[in-house]
Amino acid sequence: MKAIQNTQPAHGVIKTHNGLLISALLASLLGLSSMQGFAFDLKGVLKEAAQKELGQSPEAPATDAAQAQPATTSGENTTAAKASEPEFNWKNPSKEEEIALGREIAGNLLGAAPLVKDAALQKYVNSVGRWVASQSERPDLPWRFGVIESEDLNAFAAPGGYIMLTKGLYRKLNNEAQLAGVLGHEIGHVVKKHQLKVLQKQQLLNIGAGFLSDKYAKDNKLASKAIGTGAEISARSLDKSAEYEADRLGLSYATRAGYEPYGLTEVLQAIGQTSKDDGSVALLFKTHPHPDERLVALGDAIGNKLDNVKNGKTLENRFYQLKN
Numbered sequence: 001m002k003a004i005q006n007t008q009p010a011h012g013v014i015k016t017h018n019g020l021l022i023s024a025l026l027a028s029l030l031g032l033s034s035m036q037g038f039a040f041d042l043k044g045v046l047k048e049a050a051q052k053e054l055g056q057s058p059e060a061p062a063t064d065a066a067q068a069q070p071a072t073t074s075g076e077n078t079t080a081a082k083a084s085e086p087e088f089n090w091k092n093p094s095k096e097e098e099i100a101l102g103r104e105i106a107g108n109l110l111g112a113a114p115l116v117k118d119a120a121l122q123k124y125v126n127s128v129g130r131w132v133a134s135q136s137e138r139p140d141l142p143w144r145f146g147v148i149e150s151e152d153l154n155a156f157a158a159p160g161g162y163i164m165l166t167k168g169l170y171r172k173l174n175n176e177a178q179l180a181g182v183l184g185h186e187i188g189h190v191v192k193k194h195q196l197k198v199l200q201k202q203q204l205l206n207i208g209a210g211f212l213s214d215k216y217a218k219d220n221k222l223a224s225k226a227i228g229t230g231a232e233i234s235a236r237s238l239d240k241s242a243e244y245e246a247d248r249l250g251l252s253y254a255t256r257a258g259y260e261p262y263g264l265t266e267v268l269q270a271i272g273q274t275s276k277d278d279g280s281v282a283l284l285f286k287t288h289p290h291p292d293e294r295l296v297a298l299g300d301a302i303g304n305k306l307d308n309v310k311n312g313k314t315l316e317n318r319f320y321q322l323k324n
Helices: 022-029 042-053 062-068 074-083 095-112 119-133 167-172 176-191 194-208 215-235 240-256 263-272 279-287 291-302
Strands: 144-148 155-158 162-166
Touching (some): 095 144, 095 155, 095 162, 095 194, 119 144, 119 176, 144 167, 155 176, 162 167, 167 263, 176 240, 176 263, 194 240, 240 263, 240 291, 263 291
Parallel strands (some): 144 162
16 A cells, blocks of 8 residues: 655646636636646636637737638637537547546536635645546546535536535545545546446437437537536436445545545545435435445445555645635
């Protein structure tokens, strides 16, 4: 088992103003291959996103772009842009397609619940999440983590490595090992492509049934529909077997990362003690097996396999405390 390391904390994902141009901004903010040492220029990203929405080159000022190109209607610009989009391969998506789809789904989730305005919090959660993700079978994904403004107790994963947990759930945590366990569970969903497989099945059924006869319309409208559906799947339910598998993987990844193995089980116990009438757990209890069921399944799967695991870290002294 590897000892926990003090890796350099990575920059967190940064929220846009009022969800402005959310899809274009997510492509700029979340699509970075590396955020180490990255000086974030919000004004520049907003300007670039606005230029892209208007069909202008982000490298050239608006006046130059207008002089260089003949006047066109916004509809023509939109049609030309869509015509150049490659067709999404639903049968066997590439890693790049998976990441692009997840980025857009994450955008939909952020549109409903923005990131908490605490850069130090986001940086900390990204640092822990990426360390745990490095212990998984897919360490090469561009993993992004964030805490969103919601008092519900929940966490969400989108294909390609986009993971968010609610502020309400973060409040329930007492140490870094518990955070690692929660993030590990969501990492497990991404590693096993649980959400992506549901989307693939839905879209292939739609295509096979002749959902749209025109190939161009089929490509774009189905992709658009999938993005919305993907946000709902990420926020709602997978089948029980997927949740149980993610629990096992989450515990395994956190243990490999050097944490106390039972961080996730402690969180499940705390959530299980919440009244079913409490609004903060309404969605979680509706879309997941009850925490008690998950604990039983996890206990059965683990047995005595962790009896010899020693010196797991909880790191409560390093755990980032919310400011409000």
